[in-house]
Amino acid sequence: MQLTLWTYEGPPHVGAMRVATAMRGLHYVLHAPQGDTYADLLFTMIERRRERPPVTYSTFQARDLGGDTAELFQRSVREAYERFRPQAMIVGASCTAELIQDDPGGLAQALDLPIPVIPLELPSYQRKENWGAAETFYQLVRHLAKAPAAPRDSGARPCCNLLGPTALGFRHRDDVREVTELLALIGVDVHVVAPLGATPADLARLPGADFNVVLYPEVASLAARWLERTHRQPFVGVVPIGIGASTDFIHRVAELAGVNPAPALERIEWRARWYAQSVDSTYLTGKRVFVFGDATHAIAAARVASREMGFTVVGLGSYSREFARELREAATLYGVEPLITDDYLEVESRITEAHPELVLGTQMERHIAKRLGLPCAVISAPVHVQDFPARYSPQMGIEGANVMFDTWVHPLMMGLEEHLLTMFRDDFEFHAEAAPSHLGSAATALRAVPAADVPAMAPAVKAVPAAPIESPAVATAVPSSPIELGWAPEAEKELHKIPFFVRGKARRNTERYARDRGVATITVETLYDAKAHFSA
Numbered sequence: 018m019q020l021t022l023w024t025y026e027g028p029p030h031v032g033a034m035r036v037a038t039a040m041r042g043l044h045y046v047l048h049a050p051q052g053d054t055y056a057d058l059l060f061t062m063i064e065r066r067r068e069r070p071p072v073t074y075s076t077f078q079a080r081d082l083g084g085d086t087a088e089l090f091q092r093s094v095r096e097a098y099e100r101f102r103p104q105a106m107i108v109g110a111s112c113t114a115e116l117i118q119d120d121p122g123g124l125a126q127a128l129d130l131p132i133p134v135i136p137l138e139l140p141s142y143q144r145k146e147n148w149g150a151a152e153t154f155y156q157l158v159r160h161l162a163k164a165p166a167a168p169r170d171s172g173a174r175p176c177c178n179l180l181g182p183t184a185l186g187f188r189h190r191d192d193v194r195e196v197t198e199l200l201a202l203i204g205v206d207v208h209v210v211a212p213l214g215a216t217p218a219d220l221a222r223l224p225g226a227d228f229n230v231v232l233y234p235e236v237a238s239l240a241a242r243w244l245e246r247t248h249r250q251p252f253v254g255v256v257p258i259g260i261g262a263s264t265d266f267i268h269r270v271a272e273l274a275g276v277n278p279a280p281a282l283e284r285i286e287w288r289a290r291w292y293a294q295s296v297d298s299t300y301l302t303g304k305r306v307f308v309f310g311d312a313t314h315a316i317a318a319a320r321v322a323s324r325e326m327g328f329t330v331v332g333l334g335s336y337s338r339e340f341a342r343e344l345r346e347a348a349t350l351y352g353v354e355p356l357i358t359d360d361y362l363e364v365e366s367r368i369t370e371a372h373p374e375l376v377l378g379t380q381m382e383r384h385i386a387k388r389l390g391l392p393c394a395v396i397s398a399p400v401h402v403q404d405f406p407a408r409y410s411p412q413m414g415i416e417g418a419n420v421m422f423d424t425w426v427h428p429l430m431m432g433l434e435e436h437l438l439t440m441f442r443d444d445f446e447f448h449a450e451a452a453p454s455h456l457g458s459a460a461t462a463l464r465a466v467p468a469a470d471v472p473a474m475a476p477a478v479k480a481v482p483a484a485p486i487e488s489p490a491v492a493t494a495v496p497s498s499p500i501e502l503g504w505a506p507e508a509e510k511e512l513h514k515i516p517f518f519v520r521g522k523a524r525r526n527t528e529r530y531a532r533d534r535g536v537a538t539i540t541v542e543t544l545y546d547a548k549a550h551f552s553a
């Protein structure tokens with residue numbers, strides 16, 4: 018048992034639903050108890066799809082358990098086939114149905130339908146949503162893309178498949194368009210996009226491309242590796258998020274397509290690069306950023322933050338356990354300890370310890386940052402409805418870099434205001450506790466409320482020391498300390514002269530300095546000694 022209030026990923030059958038809902042001409046019959054249809058809302062409300070997901074649930078109830086649930090499942094499969102006439106079907110069990118062991122695959126095969134029926138084995142108690150999506154996509158590709166492709170015309174333009182975009186994917190819709198345009202720039206066509214928008218017949222055509230592009234490794238790595246082994250299709254593993262990664266992506270694609278990338282690279286105007294280099298961005302240099310998300314987006318964001326924005330990465334983590342190795346490798350680049358966890362309380366305490374000035378994360382980190390009074394931008398699923406925007410908002414390619422620049426800088430205090438705060442800290446408007454004024458009154462109210470007064474999201478959240486950045490109480494909040502540290506009132510006053518966005522770091526350094534020297538009460542002198550020590 019694990020006490021869980023928030024979960025970064027749903028059960029694996031939700032991953033299977035994301036693949037089925039992304040596709041056309043495919044139907045999913047899910048052996049599941051009454052009530053599991055809640056998952057439909059993810060697609061119809063969060064992603065705002067116009068139609069129900071192509072999923073039929075057997076919806077057994079308590080009274081069915083005494084009877085024949087296997088018959089109930091078979092009836093659901095038969096009726097779904099009659100009603101929807103799909104090109105292919107996938108069948109499987111949700112968590113509860115897994116326990117009653119009805120074998121959906123065997124039961125569906127016994128019906129002998131005239132279409133491919135692909136059984137899914139998704140261990141709900143060991144695996145999660147992204148794994149479920151990857152396994153489902155892999156099984157579909159393995160069953161449907163068996164036949165080798167017919168030889169292509171020797172004069173045809175190079176072409177590739179785009180693998181990985183699904184329903185309910187963070188900005189997948191716009192990433193596909195952006196990457197398609199990027200490929201067109203270098204003279205490469207898109208053969209099949211899958212699973213998003215593909216039919217089972219399209220999956221059968223996958224071997225016809227020259228190579229594959231893996232847009233989302235969490236979903237498509239498994240299938241891409243199978244296609245490489247079976248159909249000798251190499252794949253591009255560089256995910257084009259950020260200017261550097263997009264440039265690497267273009268080089269790798271050009272290499273596989275046998276084209277010269279130079280003309281395309283010369284034509285691209287990287288507006289985000291110029292924005293980051295312009296003098297207004299100087300104040301961004303060295304800002305401390307904490308990054309958390311799925312492995313692909315977190316690793317990409319850390320690279321952009323460090324190399325393209327000039328931030329300092331003070332934390333990097335992911336809930337994608339399957340990509341722990343890649344995450345660890347990335348963390349070593351920034352000299353930070355990798356954080357691989359799906360426990361949001363652990364993420365919250367690491368953010369609290371790291372004292373970042375900006376958090377880049379999922380919707381969970383947005384809540385954590387709100388509680389801690391920190392600026393935050395969303396870079397990865399899971400996300401709320403507002404991260405399925407109506408406007409064009411890719412993360413990948415040229416426009417993706419622009420979108421990220423704007424999104425990440427927006428929550429930060431602007432340069433002039435930051436400067437005014439340092440100079441006039443007793444001003445009624447630009448005072449030390451003031452929030453960025455471009456974010457309006459809501460943000461001001463947020464920073465003005467002591468964190469302890471913000472309605473708690475979870476009882477467990479209270480276990481974390483409240484508002485360590487702003488609250489004087491934090492002086493005694495480090496549990497591992499053998500010394501009861503205290504701040505003299507005048508030292509506390511002096512500390513408050515330091516602008517809020519670096520105050521947390523100053524407090525932490527001073528306390529570390531005091532603890533190392535056995536100083537129990539921090540005075541103004543201790544504060545300045547610590548400053549001299551750490552800036553030496």
Ligand code: SF4
Pocket residue numbers: 028049050052053111112113114
């Ligand atoms: S079967 Fe699984 S997904 Fe459905 S309600 Fe139970 S735990 Fe949740």
